[in-house]
Amino acid sequence: MGEVSKLVCRECRKEYTPTLRHVCEECFGPLDTVYDYDKIDLTPNSFRGRVKSLWRYIELLPLNDPDRAVDLGAGFTPLQRSVGLAERLGLKNLFIKNDSVNPSFSFKDRPATVAVSKSLEFNLNAVGCPSTGNLAAATAAHAARAQLPCYIFVPSDIEPNKIVQASAYGAQVVAVKGTYDDANRMLTQAADMYKIGVVNVNIRSYYVEGSKTLGFEVAEQLGWEAPDHAIVPTASGALLCAIMKGFEEFVDIGLLDDCNTKITAAQGAGGAPIVDAIKKMEDFITPIEKPQTLAKSLAIGDPGDGIYALNMIRDSKGFAEDPTDQEIRDGIRLLAKSEGIYTEPAGGVSIAALKRLVDDGSIDRNESVVCYVTGNGLKTPEAISSQLPKPIIIEPDIQSLAPILSR
């Protein structure tokens, strides 16, 4: 279970035993969790009767003691075969991976469940993260389940309603007078000094392992096949890389015959440094100082895994699209009314990118396409509320129905 063999530097390939570290001491490259794949013996039948959460993939998750998994049921979310949206777009094999129904209502529960579990295993005093959104809620929820103190660091000018959910879970919100970067730096400094598992910083090598289960699940739900095309809402690039790692690990251990998935990044226009690099055919990421997009949860100006995502998109022959705010709103509404799935702007970005790629002929109608929807529309009603049709107001008598209903 959790056959971790080592951490390996993504840059210089130096190897480490899997302890509380996330950066290569030689070259400062990020450390990836690498398993002893030859020792892992899994077939599709192995999964029958397993838990209905991402912990069903325990052999490929970095926990030594599976009984210490902090499990709220994250993962194993529906892969919905599209009917309405597929018809509108003329696609035959479109699927929506719906991560809005996770325990704290976004895909961030995946990395959070792994990172908080791992923090317990490392006997840390507390967990935390710098976040003003989905990650704060996910970390706080899993900390509550683990009965660990949780610290959410935010800039002090944050809107109070953004932290209600994390506060409800009992997290202590620390508002730093300064920018988001100041909040991030403060918590990073605190991590060692106070033995805090900062889920996306000092636990990062394990944290990202949670996200790759979005690859595992799709492959399992497609009947042990990788899709022809995957469209991923992209911020730092970590999720996109993790999904591809998921497919590739399943190939490594023989659960998939192969993986020829084209992987596509979707970012909001005005905050799309990875998409910009692809479109300009550059080999580097040009940071954006102040990203401006409706998709705030994707608005990272200097994406940490940008260069890796860039290479992965190119190697896979994938695409990159940066829909505008209006396309994002239209994407949210199109998904809701054609599939019954209510998402936040990040999911709208994914759908809007899909629509662009269909319109310009980049997607063949027979391809199997998976569109990742990573968050919940209840968190951002303001994104679309002003654009929805107004109610029809009628008098309380039956005659007033005739003009609005048809027999």
Next chain:
Amino acid sequence: MGEVSKLVCRECRKEYTPTLRHVCEECFGPLDTVYDYDKIDLTPNSFRGRVKSLWRYIELLPLNDPDRAVDLGAGFTPLQRSVGLAERLGLKNLFIKNDSVNPSFSFKDRPATVAVSKSLEFNLNAVGCPSTGNLAAATAAHAARAQLPCYIFVPSDIEPNKIVQASAYGAQVVAVKGTYDDANRMLTQAADMYKIGVVNVNIRSYYVEGSKTLGFEVAEQLGWEAPDHAIVPTASGALLCAIMKGFEEFVDIGLLDDCNTKITAAQGAGGAPIVDAIKKMEDFITPIEKPQTLAKSLAIGDPGDGIYALNMIRDSKGFAEDPTDQEIRDGIRLLAKSEGIYTEPAGGVSIAALKRLVDDGSIDRNESVVCYVTGNGLKTPEAISSQLPKPIIIEPDIQSLAPILSR
């Protein structure tokens, strides 16, 4: 599949073939769906490999053609074995049934998925409901999936933000100048005239079948046992009766040996007609003209199934509790911080009732207790936001951490 044999009047026992009817033509009693239990041959093994939604119980659901199920993945939600809350309350076998992670984020997806599916089967033109909350969202989401028009009837003084989610799914909101009862009456009249499946009115006999899966699932998740005690947030009483029907049907077909579940109703003080009747030891329900409770989704003054719920609670030796608004808020926060589950007031009512019953010694610490949590806290942040601790504001230097963090 869907071995419906008949509809049976709950009052006079007159039988009907299962068509589009919901009221007895002899005595106006409600019609219940009754299956040919002798023909249903299910064992625990039958469920291996089945879909991860409530449609896994297809033999006990009223659909003739299972391929026409309108399935967004409602149901088969986590039954979380409590650690934190159980310890605080001194209980050894406490479980939380977490229905906040349904497709439209409340338990109402269960009856909606069945009712919309059945409306398709009856070839109706559209679906709808009178609702200002969870039922509107659930009906609209499933209508979107089915590509059926959906009409949500509301009183015209509703707060616009309450209908954002249903509108996003493409439902037409019809605002009737009048009360909620006027909106209800208008849509009920429209149902026959315009062939609309009003999910909780003319489809009601099928609709409630969706809710009983909250009984099926708990029994399956407990390893094919009914719990000793179930605590149910209660509005009309229909959900409480449905859960009990779920346990009893599993006994009827031999999936459970027996069911000795005490079933308890939880309503908000000021809107608790069923609880009032139990506490006053009356055999009738005294309607409440204007229910006033934080738990608006439970605030039904004249509960349609109240008398049936009353009898069921008494027969089962269950209890009834009506927590105050402050107890409900405390219940929401207690659940969030001890379990990592974020619920709306109805769920807080359930937890607050549990706490009362533990405090007064009505629950034995060894009993298996299931607390139903039926909705999502993201829908009602205002319920608790003013009571949460404020952020700690600090200067952006590392020295300011010492007073707030411990090594």
